[in-house]
Amino acid sequence: MLNCNAEFTIHFSIQHSAFSIANAVIELTPPRPSYRPRTGYLFLAVMVGHLILISAQVQSKAGVPVLEALTFGVFSRVQLGASGFFRGIGGTWGNYVALRGVRSENETLRQQVSDLQVRLQEQRALAVRANQLQSLLNLKETTTLPTLAAEVIGGNPNSGLLTVTIDRGSADGVQPDMAVIAPQGVVGRIIGPVASRASRVQLIIDRNAAVGAIVERSRAGGMVIGVEGDPPLRMDLASNLADVVAGDVVVASGVDGIFPKGFVIGTVERSERGKNLYRDITVRPAVNFSGLEEVLIVLSPARSAQPEEASKPREGAK
Amino acid sequence: MKAAGVMLALAGALALQTTLAGLTIGSTTVINLVLVAVIYAALAFGPVAGLLAGSAGGLVQDALAGGIIGVGGFSKTLVGFVVGVLGAQFIVAHALPRILMFFAGTIIHELCYQALYALVESKAFRVAWSPTLMQAAINSVIGVLVFMIIESAPGVAQRRRARSATLGRRY
Numbered sequence: 030m031l032n033c034n035a036e037f038t039i040h041f042s043i044q045h046s047a048f049s050i051a052n053a054v055i056e057l058t059p060p061r062p063s064y065r066p067r068t069g070y071l072f073l074a075v076m077v078g079h080l081i082l083i084s085a086q087v088q089s090k091a092g093v094p095v096l097e098a099l100t101f102g103v104f105s106r107v108q109l110g111a112s113g114f115f116r117g118i119g120g121t122w123g124n125y126v127a128l129r130g131v132r133s134e135n136e137t138l139r140q141q142v143s144d145l146q147v148r149l150q151e152q153r154a155l156a157v158r159a160n161q162l163q164s165l166l167n168l169k170e171t172t173t174l175p176t177l178a179a180e181v182i183g184g185n186p187n188s189g190l191l192t193v194t195i196d197r198g199s200a201d202g203v204q205p206d207m208a209v210i211a212p213q214g215v216v217g218r219i220i221g222p223v224a225s226r227a228s229r230v231q232l233i234i235d236r237n238a239a240v241g242a243i244v245e246r247s248r249a250g251g252m253v254i255g256v257e258g259d260p261p262l263r264m265d266l267a268s269n270l271a272d273v274v275a276g277d278v279v280v281a282s283g284v285d286g287i288f289p290k291g292f293v294i295g296t297v298e299r300s301e302r303g304k305n306l307y308r309d310i311t312v313r314p315a316v317n318f319s320g321l322e323e324v325l326i327v328l329s330p331a332r333s334a335q336p337e338e339a340s341k342p343r344e345g346a347k
Numbered sequence: 348m349k350a351a352g353v354m355l356a357l358a359g360a361l362a363l364q365t366t367l368a369g370l371t372i373g374s375t376t377v378i379n380l381v382l383v384a385v386i387y388a389a390l391a392f393g394p395v396a397g398l399l400a401g402s403a404g405g406l407v408q409d410a411l412a413g414g415i416i417g418v419g420g421f422s423k424t425l426v427g428f429v430v431g432v433l434g435a436q437f438i439v440a441h442a443l444p445r446i447l448m449f450f451a452g453t454i455i456h457e458l459c460y461q462a463l464y465a466l467v468e469s470k471a472f473r474v475a476w477s478p479t480l481m482q483a484a485i486n487s488v489i490g491v492l493v494f495m496i497i498e499s500a501p502g503v504a505q506r507r508r509a510r511s512a513t514l515g516r517r518y
Contacts, residue, residue: 068394068395068398068428071395071398072394072398072424072428075398075399075402075424076421076424076425078402079402079405079417079420079421079424080417080421082406082416082417082420083415083416083417083418083421083463083467086415086416086417087415087467095467
């Protein structure tokens, strides 16, 4: 029986004790009622406090106090999370809730964009037109020929004939067989009948058109005629001995009495030796006939290709 | 009363420690009276008193020593708590267990103290065992002497008997 009056100790013999070493010097006693779990919490709190205190004084490798670096590192994650949270809320609000009036606004903006696109097209067309007129004006100033500006007002509904209608006619001094040119080169000639305020122009790419021509580089002569093909011009009557190569510029020779000499007709695209006496030469026209809008009419009356003496009736023939 | 006693013990230990700072052998401090006071408080009043005494005494000692404040406090808090818990689990009324507690507490304190300094100064952890063991031995002797002196004071024996009687009735 244990002696309760003495100090409450349990004597373990060496045979009965599990703590043989401690038994020799320490007497086992029941836990004191004063020790509670809150002591452990207090211990942890004090130790953490000391660690924080130490961290505040210790410099990290970056030269910043460890406490500051640790606090910043931890709080940066908090900030990151908070920032992501609020960004998510803002994104949800901005992308869903705040988009209620966007549909009507979008429709309004679409309408404005359409209007602006139309206006832009108009302005662009005006700019192109201004450039064309400027080119035409420059041509008019540089050429010594009397010319008259005209605007293409229509094409030919008949696909067999390549003609266009211009807004100048006999009232403006326009006569048949007058040459029509553009800043890029020769366009065609006036063909009758000529109305007072309009006239028709036969394009040089028409299969019935022909222009006296020479190669600008080698001065090799020939005649450019319209063909149904690509390119739509062919240069005939150029000798096989003539020096004509691809890339040569073909200009009007003036021998036809209609087209002024030196105006560009086109560029040689292919030049091969022909089976007969003449070379097979195709010419790419300098003028873009599909985009023809303004032209110049050369007001000089066409001169006959034949000498005046030859045209006069011989006296002896009477 | 208990808190006042602990504070008084700490204050006295600090005063003596600073006064007797010249007690060195081979330029190494061979006595740590504050630690002795902490272990005493832990053994006499339990783990709470031990850890609070260790925390306060260590902080003050760190502040007076000029090092990193908190290292000594951390170590002494740990020692005070551990010794207090052990003192609550085992009867350490005799000299031998007290010597063991003072000795082990000093060793734990030095190990923790050196490890913390090695950690914060990014140095290799190396313990100078000779002065550590010397200090542990001296602290143990002083601690036991302190216990003996206090227990031999008038009225202490009677209070102790009364406490033992109370525990005996309880169990």
